Every structure is written in C-alpha cells, then in structure tokens.
Amino acid sequence: EVQLVESGGGLVQPGGSLKLSCAASGFTLSGSAMHWVRQASGKGLEWVGRIRSKADNHPALYAASVKGRFTISRDDSKNTAYLQMNSLKTEDTAIYYCAGVSDGFDVFNIWGQGTMVTVSS
C-alpha cells in the first residue's frame, strides 16, 4: 500500500523551530517531487513548498509566506522528506500535509494524513 506518514508536529512558541518528517512506504521517494501543503483550522489549502527529485537539479521552491524561514529537504536513503520550520509565527498554526507526485502524474496524487503544528505562547 502506498502511504505517506507525517510526524514531528506539536506545540512551539513563536520564534521557535520545528522539523517535520514525511516517511514514504510502498512508494519510492527518490524519483519523485514532494510537496508540503498546510491548512489552518476551518480554512482552505495553502501550498508551502516543493522539492524535486535529486536527478532533477532544481532548487526547492517556497510560498512567499514561508520563504527564508522554511526549508524542504529529502533523504532518499531513508525514503523520507523533511520540512524545517524556523522563526515560527502564530499564523503558521495549521495541519501540515506532505504530498507526493508519483510516476505518470504532474501533481500531488499521494497525500499523508497530516500533522498538527501549533504556534502559541
């Protein structure tokens, strides 16, 4: 079964940092782009950023709201993608989903269950 499982969410104070993980099973991350998408409570989906496969030598891209604070990375040997979040703000509070793009697709077709991040003092 193809599955993405996020972890690492939790409560953090404003200005703090958190690193989310997205572990893939039944799905090889190495040749795939990985996205992070977030959703604040009662709100719509917001794209956070994307990293392409190592073979596709493009830098990661980010939404303007997180650029310079968030970094997406991947460890293909662990079949895992990451979202490092620094200088967190209260408005970053949301469920964070990782979403993968498998062969034959050009858009996120595999989604994790999400992990909750709460930024509050």
Next chain:
Amino acid sequence: QAGLTQPPSVSKGLRQAATLTCTGNSDNIGNQGAAWLQQHQGHPPKLLSYRNDNRPSGISERFSASRSGNTASLTITGLQPEDEADYYCSAWDSSLDVWVFGGGTKLTVL
C-alpha cells in the same frame, strides 16, 4: 500571492449534477491547466483529476473536469450523499513559480 477563485458554496439535490468553477489567469490555469481535489471533513485531500481532464485510477466517472480559457470546471453527475465535501482546484503558476489553490467550494447535497 494570487490564488484561484472558487465560489464558497454550491448546493444541489440528490442525483442531480453540479458544476464547480475555478477561475485563474493565463499564467496558471490558462497555461498549465488545473487539478481538482476533494476533501471530506477531518480527512486529507484526494486527487480527483489532473491536467484538466485526467482521472486517477479509482476515481468515479461521475467526476469530469474541463477547461475553457482561464476557467476550469468540475462536473459531478448523479450526486450522492458521499459527494458532500470541500472541493479545491490547484494549478502551477509559471509567473510566480508557485502552486496556487482556490479557496475551496463546499458542496452540499440536499
């Protein structure tokens, strides 16, 4: 950054058809096409269509997508109670180098 425009809500009767719209511009939908996702309360989104009118395996033929100019549409025929959900469109914006989402449409099946 600019997003896509969707009506906040649509209501239709059981077994009727509903058409949801998503308006962008020539840098996103008009150029790259759109994808549609369905999200039930408390669950992650699920991809319904991509590249305007392609359906992933397992998605019912009752869901069909299209594009005309800068507007994408998702038509759901024979509405069922389980179709009640939030629907999002998404597209790559080649000018901004970001993926953009619509605000979502809440579909109510009466």
